[in-house]
């Protein structure tokens with residue numbers, strides 16, 4: 001959340017900064033701004049309410065020449081989205097700052113600074129940072145030292161980019177709890193919240209660690225760790241192409257990402273399954289020994305990743321016969337959970353920077369877990385670095401705020417985990433071999449399932465005018481119903497709730513009428529007959545049913561019951577297969593409504609704040 005870009009170069013940087021923001025816009029898009037130091041040493045600043053495109057237009061009207069600058073796209077936490085709250089924040093026309101994170105002691109600092117004569121121009125928590133840096137600069141500290149002194153005053157989370165009129169050769173960055181990378185060019189250096197921002201200018205990156213402070217000039221990069229020691233961090237070359245973050249011929253990133261799923265799933269499986277078994281070494285060389293000891297699993301995540309965890313509970317219990325609990329990270333981190341003996345802690349996150357999930361992992365490392373495993377889409381993320389074991393999903397960059405391919409690749413990773421645990425705990429060789437075969441065919445199965453797209457585009461008409469929708473499923477499909485409801489809420493703004501179908505009669509049935517479409521996830525499995533009875537209960541009360549079923553399900557399309565057929569698939573992978581129509585339904589409803597599919601209101605991706 002919130003995107004930061006900074007550049008120190010031999011060439012004008014304003015356009016590089018704005019292009020970087022455009023590529024980070026998935027992180028926040030309520031306002032945007034940049035500050036550039038002019039050749040004459042003046043701080044120029046431009047800030048706009050709204051999206052980066054508005055900023056780009058304003059910049060075209062009033063160019064900002066200069067070779068040192070910082071920029072920001074905001075997802076407000078403190079203070080409404082407005083021009084005055086947009087970053088960069090400036091103190092006395094001298095120094096400027098962009099910030100991602102939350103300063104928890106901002107009220108105390110604000111009071112002290114006000115008493116000391118500072119005038120506040122925003123309601124943000126961020127503004128105290130630039131005043132503190134200013135005061136250290138006025139006390140004759142160099143910019144890097146001033147930022148160091150300031151960070152010692154801060155409680156909370158931050159990624160910072162700072163420039164100062166008196167230091168035209170210097171861009172300073174710092175991070176604690178929010179991500180920040182350095183991009184290395186030839187006689188030019190950059191900072192950004194995420195790699196894609198800088199792909200047009202470099203493919204060489206340094207990933208800052210928590211507590212790091214960095215000083216960038218045109219020709220050098222120096223980094224100090226949390227203990228103040230100068231350190232060398234490894235330089236990594238990104239294999240991402242600039243195109244990987246482009247929309248191509250698709251109308252929206254979300255649509256592109258839905259259709260990328262067969263490939264993303266195939267890549268996530270690559271090298272991780274053998275002829276007839278899961279290759280446990282894919283989790284790390286010592287994973288096999290660890291899995292042999294596991295007696296219980298705790299899965300912790302937020303949002304869509306949490307839904308992936310809910311599905312995995314069924315797999316882990318049935319395949320590995322291991323106790324499994326699934327927790328929402330923002331709740332778990334503030335509980336005093338009982339950790340069972342020989343318990344494995346598994347965190348799930350697309351970005352690996354999700355603040356609550358990261359905090360839960362940090363708590364878990366103190367709580368006597370047998371081991372920690374991260375399932376994540378970003379190799380260099382904090383979650384991956386701080387976990388003992390990792391299994392990377394290989395979804396590629398996901399730009400649409402509503403997660404799609406990150407979710408299905410998480411499901412694949414979790415199914416691999418369930419099988420690897422099962423392998424150590426008596427899962428029969430035949431069952432494992434069968435699962436591996438099914439997984440191998442999964443990308444093709446998903447490809448075939450996507451052929452339902454045109455039917456769903458037509459079906460979406462029935463939802464556009466509705467204000468509420470109910471999603472039903474049983475067993476692991478309840479989690480898929482939850483994910484379907486979440487997708488619809490996120491991008492179409494239609495209220496949607498998911499229930500285990502058996503719970504209908506305990507309350508939600510009261511809501512049913514012809515204005516409340518009911519979406520049902522109905523694969524041909526052991527619970528189908530029970531589910532059918534629940535559908536009768538809806539029909540008997542005039543509810544409109546939209547049932548996603550596979551070819552083998554004996555269900556008639558009748559008045560009030562619309563049946564959408566998916567190609568028959570194995571029970572094991574049904575949660576993956578049935579995720580696709582849920583995503584497509586939300587997508588087409590939102591596209592018909594004309595909402596901002598990729599950047600829905602009030603939301604942002606990569607939730608790096610609490």
Ligand code: HGA
Nearest residue numbers: 001002076077078100101
């Ligand atoms: N707290 C700052 C930055 C917000 C942020 O990082 N969001 O993800 C603000 O509200 O401006």
